[in-house]
Amino acid sequence: MSEPGASDSPQTSTVAEVATTDNVSSPPQVDEAKPVSEPQPDAVNSTTTTVTSPTVTSPPSNLKDDEEDEEDDAEGEIVKSSTGPKPKDERDHMSIVFIGHVDAGKSTIAGQTLVLTGQVDARSMEKFEKIAKDLKRESWYIAFIMDTNEEERAKGKTVEVGRAYFSTPKRRFTVLDAPGHKSYVPNMIGGVAQADLGVLVISARKGEFETGFERGGQTREHAVLAKTLGVNTLVVLINKMDDKTVGWDNKARYDEIQSKLNPFLKSTGFNVAKQVIYIPVSGLKGLNMTTRLEPGLCPFYNGPSFIETLDVVPLPKRPSTGALRIPVLDKFREGGKLYIQGKIEAGTVKYGDKLVVYPNKEGGEVTYLGTDLEEREECGPGENIKICIQNTKAENISQGFMVSDEAHPVSVVSKFEVQVYIIELLPHKPLFSADTNASYTFTRLEKK
Ligand SMILES: Nc1nc2c(ncn2[C@@H]2O[C@H](COP(=O)(O)OP(=O)(O)OP(=O)(O)O)[C@@H](O)[C@H]2O)c(=O)[nH]1
Ligand SMILES: [Mg+2]
Numbered sequence: 272m273s274e275p276g277a278s279d280s281p282q283t284s285t286v287a288e289v290a291t292t293d294n295v296s297s298p299p300q301v302d303e304a305k306p307v308s309e310p311q312p313d314a315v316n317s318t319t320t321t322v323t324s325p326t327v328t329s330p331p332s333n334l335k336d337d338e339e340d341e342e343d344d345a346e347g348e349i350v351k352s353s354t355g356p357k358p359k360d361e362r363d364h365m366s367i368v369f370i371g372h373v374d375a376g377k378s379t380i381a382g383q384t385l386v387l388t389g390q391v392d393a394r395s396m397e398k399f400e401k402i403a404k405d406l407k408r409e410s411w412y413i414a415f416i417m418d419t420n421e422e423e424r425a426k427g428k429t430v431e432v433g434r435a436y437f438s439t440p441k442r443r444f445t446v447l448d449a450p451g452h453k454s455y456v457p458n459m460i461g462g463v464a465q466a467d468l469g470v471l472v473i474s475a476r477k478g479e480f481e482t483g484f485e486r487g488g489q490t491r492e493h494a495v496l497a498k499t500l501g502v503n504t505l506v507v508l509i510n511k512m513d514d515k516t517v518g519w520d521n522k523a524r525y526d527e528i529q530s531k532l533n534p535f536l537k538s539t540g541f542n543v544a545k546q547v548i549y550i551p552v553s554g555l556k557g558l559n560m561t562t563r564l565e566p567g568l569c570p571f572y573n574g575p576s577f578i579e580t581l582d583v584v585p586l587p588k589r590p591s592t593g594a595l596r597i598p599v600l601d602k603f604r605e606g607g608k609l610y611i612q613g614k615i616e617a618g619t620v621k622y623g624d625k626l627v628v629y630p631n632k633e634g635g636e637v638t639y640l641g642t643d644l645e646e647r648e649e650c651g652p653g654e655n656i657k658i659c660i661q662n663t664k665a666e667n668i669s670q671g672f673m674v675s676d677e678a679h680p681v682s683v684v685s686k687f688e689v690q691v692y693i694i695e696l697l698p699h700k701p702l703f704s705a706d707t708n709a710s711y712t713f714t715r716l717e718k719k
Contacts, residue, residue, distance in 0.1 A: 356622065356646040362438065363586055364653045366445040366614070368466035368502070370459065370493040372483025373451035375472040376510040378429050380554035381448040382416030384578070387561045388437040391416055413555065417448045428452050432462035436644060441582050445655055451489050460496060465600065465614055467587050467653060469494075469502040472554075473528060475509050477516035480528055484535075491535065498540045499692050504584055505547045507532065508577065512569070513553040519564075522571040525551060548584070550577055589652035590617050594679035595626070597656070599672040602665055608639065609665050610657045613674060621649045625677040626660050628668055634677075635661025686714070 369377035385391055396412070403412035408427050411418070417433035418424055433448035447466055449459040463469070471494060473480055483490035497505065509528055512519050533543050541547050551572050552559045559569075561578045575583075595618030602611050611628070620626070620640060627634035639659035641647050650656045660674070675681045693703055705713040 356640065356648045359647065359649040359651065360443060362441060362443050364443045364445070364651075364655075365468060365581070365584075365586060366447060366466045366653070366655065367468045367470055367581065368432075368447040368449055368462045368497075369470045369472055370449050370463065370497055371451055371472035372474070372479075372489040372493075373428060373453075374479065375451060375474045375483060375490075376508075376554040377451060377470075377472045378414035378417040378433065378448050379411075380470075380472060380508060380510065380552065380560070380577075381433065381435065381446050382413040383554050383557050383560055384446060385416055385435055385437060386413065387557055388578070390435070390437060410555065430455055430458065432458055434643075439578065439582050444581065449493075451493075453487075453489055453492070456489075456492065456496075459493065460500065461600075463493075463497050463500045463502060465655065466497075466502055467504075468581075468584060469497040469505045471497075471505050471507045473507060473509050473532070474511050475517045475521075475524055475528060475551075476511045476514045479511070484531060490532075494536060494541075495539050503541075503546055503587065505536070505541060506577070506580060506584065507547060507549045508554075509549060509551045510554050512551045513556050513558065519551070519569040520571075525549075525571065548580060550574065550580060552577055586653065589615075591619050591651050594618055595620055595624075595674070595676040596681070597658075597674035599628070599668060599670055599674065600655075601670065602668050604665070608659050609663060609668075610639070610659055611663070611668060611674065612655070612657045614655050615650060615652050617652055618676065618679075619649060619651045620656070620658070620676075626658075626674055627677055627680065628660065628663055629673045629675060629681040630683045631667045631672070633660075633663050633667055634674075635663075637661075 369381050371377055382391075386396070395416075399412045399415040400409075402424060403409050403415055406424055408424070411424070411427050414427070414429075415424055417435065418427075418429050419433065420430070423430050429448060429450040429452075432450070433446075435446045435448075437444050437446065445465075447462040449462040451459075471490070473490065474483065480490075482488055494505070509525055511517060512521075512525075517524055529549055533547075536547055537543050550559060551564075551569055554560070558564060559572075559576050561576055563576050563579070564572065566573070574580075596616045597611075597613040597620070598616065599611055600613045602609065604610070620637060622637055622640055624637045625635065626637060637658060638661055639646070640650060640656065641658075642650065642654060642656055647656075658674070673681045691703075696703060705716050
């Protein structure tokens, strides 16, 4: 892909919540994410950094279908806040997911992005450092911004997809920090399904790139899953360039990684020239994250920093008019109201619009609308929203259901044609047939 040409440091502001998402069971430690006004390490040359106060929302408490949720399901009064909803934010929204092998540095980079965009105050950082020290995981202190639960911190491994937000004058971002460990691939898939852009994190440290890239390593599995789940642009961060086994001037290592990844990414379906961007970084040191590298530090790279790149990568084309399509990602109750959470894939939604949730065909007017951060009058394609719809009952709504507007109903069918892309079969079950045990029935199989 041609290098994005932004030359100035991005002016960044953040409105953020550090939260785990999907099947979240413990509340995110929202008090650990506060705005700061002092300059950040990577922003020393930047005089343009501005910070806005974050609006931290309380975490959604997930509902299971069988939980008591009868009291006043979204029956209908409008629940606009006293300050009123904000008008539509005209800046584009992009969801980015950090993927890659275990310990590549995904959480560190996601956490550092929040630090460098002014989200985490010095007191909170001290707290993370202390927790990390007590757990004998000193080098994980930045990762602990995203890894919020005890299990994640004790093991130094992300389990749930962490979610946070930041914005630049040009775009708003939702950050999804996926787990790298192979046991948590189902959680990772949930994160990738919400993303517009994949950030594949590679550790350049000796031996670590090799382990992630070998057969069965998560670098391969994550890249393939991202492509098959509709992520068409990949930013590949070659991380840990500061490590003593690498070094910023180590062009040979950088080239070696690229030369091994490129044929693989091509075979996965990426157009390497147009859809893959490589950037060397150090998540731990915060280098090449918001501002560019000092001239001479990395003689073979003089391109844009990570966040400069995020500001210019192409967004997926999404129609803002016509049929509204919001696949349901989650549901939760807050203040006695039933909220549906999802990402607008197409169309625009406003207060008072008449919506229907398929396939159960329940629905009515929109009585609340907003992002995780604020209430809104109108939201457009690409935004992650939460919404209350009249006449909906929690037990009739599941992940994967579709919200549409009354004028453009979703087709409901019991049979449909699919393309099945088989990545790898289990060694002890190397066959795939119409009889393969699954929660659906194949009526006909055609080899393509
Ligand atoms: N030297 C160096 N170490 C790093 C860098 N980035 C991350 N690390 C270290 O790598 C280890 C793993 O970092 P994490 O951010 O937890 O890695 P992860 O990819 O989120 O790991 P999982 O969530 O388990 O998949 C920690 O000890 C980090 O300090 C870097 O840029 N340089
Ligand atoms: Mg992690």
